[in-house]
Amino acid sequence: MLVHTIKEVREQVKAWKKEGLTVGYVPTMGYLHEGHRSLIEKAVSENDRVVVSVFVNPTQFGPNEDYEDYPRDIQKDYALCTDAGANLVFNPEPEEMYFPDKCTTVNVEGLSKGLCGAKRPVHFGGVCLVVSKFLNIVTPDRAYFGEKDAQQLAIIKRMVRDLSMDVEIVGCPIVREADGLAKSSRNTYLSAEERVAALVLNRSLTKAKAAMEDGLRCVSEIRDLIESEIKEEPLAKADYIEIVDSETLQPVESVERDVLVAIAVYIGKTRLIDNFTFRLA
Amino acid sequence: MLVHTIKEVREQVKAWKKEGLTVGYVPTMGYLHEGHRSLIEKAVSENDRVVVSVFVNPTQFGPNEDYEDYPRDIQKDYALCTDAGANLVFNPEPEEMYFPDKCTTVNVEGLSKGLCGAKRPVHFGGVCLVVSKFLNIVTPDRAYFGEKDAQQLAIIKRMVRDLSMDVEIVGCPIVREADGLAKSSRNTYLSAEERVAALVLNRSLTKAKAAMEDGLRCVSEIRDLIESEIKEEPLAKADYIEIVDSETLQPVESVERDVLVAIAVYIGKTRLIDNFTFRLA
Numbered sequence: 001m002l003v004h005t006i007k008e009v010r011e012q013v014k015a016w017k018k019e020g021l022t023v024g025y026v027p028t029m030g031y032l033h034e035g036h037r038s039l040i041e042k043a044v045s046e047n048d049r050v051v052v053s054v055f056v057n058p059t060q061f062g063p064n065e066d067y068e069d070y071p072r073d074i075q076k077d078y079a080l081c082t083d084a085g086a087n088l089v090f091n092p093e094p095e096e097m098y099f100p101d102k103c104t105t106v107n108v109e110g111l112s113k114g115l116c117g118a119k120r121p122v123h124f125g126g127v128c129l130v131v132s133k134f135l136n137i138v139t140p141d142r143a144y145f146g147e148k149d150a151q152q153l154a155i156i157k158r159m160v161r162d163l164s165m166d167v168e169i170v171g172c173p174i175v176r177e178a179d180g181l182a183k184s185s186r187n188t189y190l191s192a193e194e195r196v197a198a199l200v201l202n203r204s205l206t207k208a209k210a211a212m213e214d215g216l217r218c219v220s221e222i223r224d225l226i227e228s229e230i231k232e233e234p235l236a237k238a239d240y241i242e243i244v245d246s247e248t249l250q251p252v253e254s255v256e257r258d259v260l261v262a263i264a265v266y267i268g269k270t271r272l273i274d275n276f277t278f279r280l281a
Numbered sequence: 282m283l284v285h286t287i288k289e290v291r292e293q294v295k296a297w298k299k300e301g302l303t304v305g306y307v308p309t310m311g312y313l314h315e316g317h318r319s320l321i322e323k324a325v326s327e328n329d330r331v332v333v334s335v336f337v338n339p340t341q342f343g344p345n346e347d348y349e350d351y352p353r354d355i356q357k358d359y360a361l362c363t364d365a366g367a368n369l370v371f372n373p374e375p376e377e378m379y380f381p382d383k384c385t386t387v388n389v390e391g392l393s394k395g396l397c398g399a400k401r402p403v404h405f406g407g408v409c410l411v412v413s414k415f416l417n418i419v420t421p422d423r424a425y426f427g428e429k430d431a432q433q434l435a436i437i438k439r440m441v442r443d444l445s446m447d448v449e450i451v452g453c454p455i456v457r458e459a460d461g462l463a464k465s466s467r468n469t470y471l472s473a474e475e476r477v478a479a480l481v482l483n484r485s486l487t488k489a490k491a492a493m494e495d496g497l498r499c500v501s502e503i504r505d506l507i508e509s510e511i512k513e514e515p516l517a518k519a520d521y522i523e524i525v526d527s528e529t530l531q532p533v534e535s536v537e538r539d540v541l542v543a544i545a546v547y548i549g550k551t552r553l554i555d556n557f558t559f560r561l562a
């Protein structure tokens with residue numbers, strides 16, 4: 001079922017809950033790929049009913065970002081959702097989600113400043129606002145987020161904890177193309193040449209991971225290793241290379257607890273992200 | 282029933298909802314008076330079950346405010362709640378409500394700057410945070426707030442709307458002592474002499490209201506009228522006298538729509554507030 005209003009979602013979810021059914025929820029910006037499908041399939045396997053939202057959220061884009069250009073294809077998205085087993089797809093217009101005089105802000109301070117937040121100052125405030133709203137509208141038992149957006153996942157977990165929201169946040173592994181590129185709706189922006197160059201993200205992370213598994217613990221050396229790999233790719237320009245505590249997202253100097261190794265790299269004009277979490281046994 | 286943990290509240294409310302019962306909720310800081318009782322009684326009359334929270338919320342007090350001194354008496358409060366028909370009283374410790382590393386903020390910008398927000402910069406952020414949490418814990422059908430805290434009521438209504446929280450916010454009229462003083466837990470701070478002086482709040486507002494009913498529309502004249510009345514009381518010192526749009530809380534120059542006439546006055550060291558909403562027919 002494809003619906004466009006908050007009212008329709010609420011009515012359907014209330015009817016399910018009245019029957020005692022559990023509800024899983026997958027928030028997306030649409031233009032769905034295998035990464036999203038893996039989230040939906042996990043939600044389907046763990047809940048009686050699954051809601052997917054498809055909404056390119058204006059409040060999480062900065063003024064010079066790609067809100068207008070972000071790819072959209074609701075018919076294809078709806079087909080993928082249905083095929084993956086979702087029961088309800090919620091595709092609201094911005095006007096359905098936001099009042100013109102909205103003035104409420106939700107922020108997870110401390111986790112939102114570094115990494116992607118450094119160059120995208122309004123981004124995570126917009127994410128927190130829209131995810132709060134969707135969680136309040138869908139009232140799921142579980143909500144599924146990709147680990148590719150590692151900072152987003154950490155922030156949402158913290159927000160849900162701090163606001164006592166009654167939902168379990170489930171992180172799901174990154175899904176990659178056969179050659180290792182992390183799936184992203186923004187991969188569609190890449191030319192054929194850039195598509196090849198984009199492999200440098202996963203290649204540099206794989207190199208760092210191997211070195212860490214071999215015992216490398218010095219963060220500046222890990223960073224240098226990633227940086228030099230990226231520099232060898234002429235079409236690539238690193239935005240950030242960060243090794244941080246996997247929960248607090250605070251920088252560390254050496255790897256003495258679980259860390260998130262996260263990078264953002266421009267391939268031509270397209271900014272891509274990738275990461276892995278390194279767990280001390 | 283008196284409970285102290287989030288878990289107990291959630292379990293009880295879920296059991297009620299499973300039976301199809303509606304839930305009303307009254308948030309308080311305790312030291313309950315007839316004003317609170319009127320909220321609880323209204324909640325009881327409109328819902329199958331009623332939850333009252335009693336929690337002196339540290340995050341809504343500024344560093345030099347009266348958090349430590351704020352009066353507390355949970356046994357008396359519990360008796361009043363039960364007598365008024367409440368089914369569950371939730372009295373958490375601060376540690377139950379807040380993690381030491383909490384870093385999520387909720388703000389209703391635009392409505393929080395003026396009036397009480399001008400001198401209490403962290404106050405409404407703290408209110409929004411704690412009310413968000415309580416609404417997420419109690420998940421009531423309706424929540425009841427006193428009109429005495431008019432700015433708080435406007436902010437909570439806006440927050441609930443902007444975050445798509447599925448709850449009806451119900452405002453309830455100010456309850457007054459026989460001589461007109463608005464009921465407040467802080468009235469207990471007043472000496473006998475100050476108690477008499479405190480009548481100037483209601484007296485000055487009543488005068489303004491009468492003049493407005495007689496046709497006075499110029500805001501600066503209304504303000505002068507209130508100010509001169511307060512100045513005649515030697516123990517009183519006005520903190521603010523504001524005439525604002527009743528919804529947006531933005532200042533107006535003349536009364537051409539519904540306005541909130543709100544004052545804060547120091548009586549000795551005790552800061553009291555009062556207000557009325559003037560509706561154009």
